[in-house]
Amino acid sequence: MPRAIWSGTLSFGLLHVPVYLMPGERRTDLHFRMLDSRDNAPIRYERVNSETGEEVPWANVVKAFEYDKGSYVVLEEEDLRAAAPESHESVDLETFVDADAIPPQYYDKPYVLTPGKKAQKGYVLLRETLAETGKIGIARVVVRTREYLAAVMPRDAALVLLLLRYPQELVDLDEYDLPDKKASEYRVTAKELGMARQLIESMSTRWSPADYRDEFRDRLHAVIEERMRSQGVVTSAKESVAEPKATTNVVDFMKLLQRSIESKRRSPAKKKTAAAPKKKAKPAAKKKTTAARRRRPA
Numbered sequence: 001m002p003r004a005i006w007s008g009t010l011s012f013g014l015l016h017v018p019v020y021l022m023p024g025e026r027r028t029d030l031h032f033r034m035l036d037s038r039d040n041a042p043i044r045y046e047r048v049n050s051e052t053g054e055e056v057p058w059a060n061v062v063k064a065f066e067y068d069k070g071s072y073v074v075l076e077e078e079d080l081r082a083a084a085p086e087s088h089e090s091v092d093l094e095t096f097v098d099a100d101a102i103p104p105q106y107y108d109k110p111y112v113l114t115p116g117k118k119a120q121k122g123y124v125l126l127r128e129t130l131a132e133t134g135k136i137g138i139a140r141v142v143v144r145t146r147e148y149l150a151a152v153m154p155r156d157a158a159l160v161l162l163l164l165r166y167p168q169e170l171v172d173l174d175e176y177d178l179p180d181k182k183a184s185e186y187r188v189t190a191k192e193l194g195m196a197r198q199l200i201e202s203m204s205t206r207w208s209p210a211d212y213r214d215e216f217r218d219r220l221h222a223v224i225e226e227r228m229r230s231q232g233v234v235t236s237a238k239e240s241v242a243e244p245k246a247t248t249n250v251v252d253f254m255k256l257l258q259r260s261i262e263s264k265r266r267s268p269a270k271k272k273t274a275a276a277p278k279k280k281a282k283p284a285a286k287k288k289t290t291a292a293r294r295r296r297p298a
Helices: 077-083 120-133 190-203 215-227 253-266
Strands: 006-012 015-023 063-068 071-075 090-098 107-115 135-143 146-155 158-164
Touching (some): 006 120, 015 120, 090 146, 107 120, 120 135, 120 146, 120 158, 120 253, 135 158
Antiparallel strands (some): 006 015, 015 107, 063 071, 090 135, 107 158
């Protein structure tokens, strides 16, 4: 079973449901190491100063933004902390929209929310209400130090959380040279449209994900197995995940829902504003922090 990324709360109005944030995808890519063909020794990556050619110790590596070719501004750790989000273990639902209101290009990465102990009632309450109303929740969530926009929607017995792309991350379609006139302007006839519809209908079927496999990966696996002469097994210690905090008292959902509705009527939700940096970043001398181009692995 996948391990939880974090345990926290799913919040909407005054209701707080303890949940686990679980991975919603499984990477199946094959990863390769580069070796020296002379003795099959692994090749290491080193942090090298581009001017001196010397390896740079981690203690001397700083993070910087290249604002112009060869010119950088160095960021201190406190600068990064000032910009970091405050909430790390919660899914804060801010609004609800129609399920079909979000175009597919905005969806990025899936996660699954699972209920914590004694949290099934609140979990099911939100899941069933979303399913009945045809709505999805829009939330902010922090995954590994970065804050994302996310959509929470029902899927069978689960609440699925999908990270969303911000509009700035998408290329506007107006930037492309697209055939945006009527079909007749491109000499597409009604008969051709009818035949295309007939073809699509003849090829249509029910969506069944199990019918599709990564055939390239299967073939590559077969090649690897043919070349294998021995097999090594690596085990790692299991990491424990803290239990989400659940109340031991019976929650009066009706009262919380009523209070939440009344509070929304009295004061509309305020938009969040970005926190101002606590300290100005200091500019660095040109080409003296080139090593900062390479980030330290997380």
